[in-house]
Amino acid sequence: MTTLTKVRTTSPLGLRQALLARQEIALIDLREEADFARGHPLFAAQIPLRRLALEARWRLPRTAVPVVLYDNGEGLVEPAVEILESLGFSDVSALEGGLSGWRDQGYELFEDVNSYSKAFGELVEHYRHTPSLPAPDVAALIEEKADIAILDARRFEEYATMSIPGGVSTPGAELVLRARAVAPDPDTTIIVNCAGRTRSIIGTQSLINAGLPNKIYALRNGTIGWTLAGQGLDTGQQRRAPLPETGHDWTDEARARARDVSYRAGVRHITWDELAHLRGDAARTLYQYDVRLPEDFAAGHLPGFRNAQGGQLVQETDHFAPVRGARVVLADDLGPRADMTASWLAQLGWDVAVLDWPQGVALETGSDGAPPPRGPEGRYKRPYEGTDNAAAAMQAYLDWEFGLVEQLRRDGTHGFYVI
Known part of the structure; x- marks a missing residue:
């Protein structure tokens, strides 16, 4: 177990209480993705120590957000605390006992990646x-x-x-x-x-x-x-x-159908001026995503927005929005893509709104400036990637997915609903 002599700690119970209360919190697993995939708390997000300085400010945009770090006894937490504090993060703690501390309390560990979206x-x-x-x-x-x-x-x-x-x-x-x-x-x-x-x-x-x-x-x-x-x-x-x-x-039909679905899920629509108010709230983390295809985003997007294809944002929410309890605002020049994505994020328990695409705002072009992608080191090979996967591994993956509903019930922190 990692010995933490100078780092403030958060107990597993305290972390669970914050999740149940839907407080803003970022639980960060510092191990490599292959290790993370063997077991982690439901709402953990994975940023390996070697990438922390590169990714932290991008994925955790508010430096006052409570950040809880853990490893599995590898000694990653103390150097990670130093990195985050050097980047300006002011509320950093370690999960007491690390991954073992969470498990020893009888709390659930979820395998694979993007686990809560799959569940x-x-x-x-x-x-x-x-x-x-x-x-x-x-x-x-x-x-x-x-x-x-x-x-x-x-x-x-x-x-x-x-x-x-x-x-x-x-x-x-x-x-x-x-x-x-x-x-x-x-x-x-x-x-x-x-x-x-x-x-x-x-x-x-x-x-x-x-x-x-x-x-x-x-x-x-x-x-x-x-x-x-x-x-x-x-x-x-x-x-x-x-x-x-x-x-x-068909475009108008899709717009009306998608708006109805998002309304049933409790999604709000906001204007550009109302977005400015959310942007000015220093007490809340705000993620702003344009959910169109990458080529559409690059051709012209609203200032301050990042790109995440809507289907992937629902599939990989832990990657795109590691701060559980944050606000999310989505944009789409036609509307249906943002409304449908927002409907799912709302059911996943997010405070989500759709921006009514403003007229007269100068668009930006090119990429959103995201950190360069990770290389192959430490990566978990998904059983559904490529064309050379073993049948046993594919079947084991399906068997794991079939058991996720019961595991969600045992864990009890998710807060999901289904319209």
């Missing part, structure tokens, strides 16, 4: 009974040339690596906006897939929540289920779902 996806399916089709049934529909549209809800880069035959790239937040352009006939069956389960569940339920007239199913277990069924994947595909034509009724 939420399982909760959605559990309560909404999100419809799905197994891989052999979808393969049969493809073989008989049935009237179907397969929408791949992952990032385009993942889709291009490997995809279901005939699938079209439609990243998650784009689904409600673009689905009618791909499947204009209400009699066309829409099938949403991802690599595993979460994004296909959330994507399918997004279209159902938005009231699209089609029959809509998730591909059960995504490309993992497809591979385990012995069916081949395409590689190198470049098909992208188009936007509805400018001024087309």
Whole structure:
């Protein structure tokens, strides 16, 4: 166990109480991602010590936020405290006993990465009974040339690596906006897939929540289920779902449908002037995300906004917003992408609002200045990445996901709800 002689500590009970009270807190695991994936508290975010100086100010934008650090006895905490204090962070403590201290209190440890987003996806399916089709049934529909549209809800880069035959790239937040352009006939069956389960569940339920007239199913277990069924994947595909034509009724329809979903989830809409008020609140952390595709963001975005594709923001919330209890404001020039993303963040327990895109504000171009991506060192190899995964590892991953609803119940800190 790490010996902390100069560092203030936060007890596991104190941390749990802060999470239950929905106070702002950032719980940071200082280990490498592969170690983090073996077990961590539900709302922990992972920043390895070697990247802390590079990432901390970006991912923890308010230096007065309470930050709780932990390791598993590797001696990472004290140097991390020094780094954060040198960056201006004023409320830094160590989790008493580290990871072992949390476990010894009988509190839950969650495996894998982006665990609470994945657990939420399982909760959605559990309560909404999100419809799905197994891989052999979808393969049969493809073989008989049935009237179907397969929408791949992952990032385009993942889709291009490997995809279901005939699938079209439609990243998650784009689904409600673009689905009618791909499947204009209400009699066309829409099938949403991802690599595993979460994004296909959330994507399918997004279209159902938005009231699209089609029959809509998730591909059960995504490309993992497809591979385990012995069916081949395409590689190198470049098909992208188009936007509805400018001024087309489908855009207005998508806007109205998405706004209704966000309203049902309790999402607020704010103006540019009202955003200025939130930006001026030094007592709260504020994350501002433009949820469009990277190329749209780079072509012109509102000042002060970062880029996170909406589907990925829901899938990787712990990465994009490590401060649990912070405020989140989303922007999208057309509206549906922000509204649908916000509807899910609200159900994940976030204080989230959608900015009504202002007219007359000078846009910025290029990247948002995020730290450069991490290299391969210390990285956890996801069982759903690439095309060379062992069948046993893929099945073990699915078995883990199936158990997440019960683990959420045991943990008791999540505060999620499902509309």
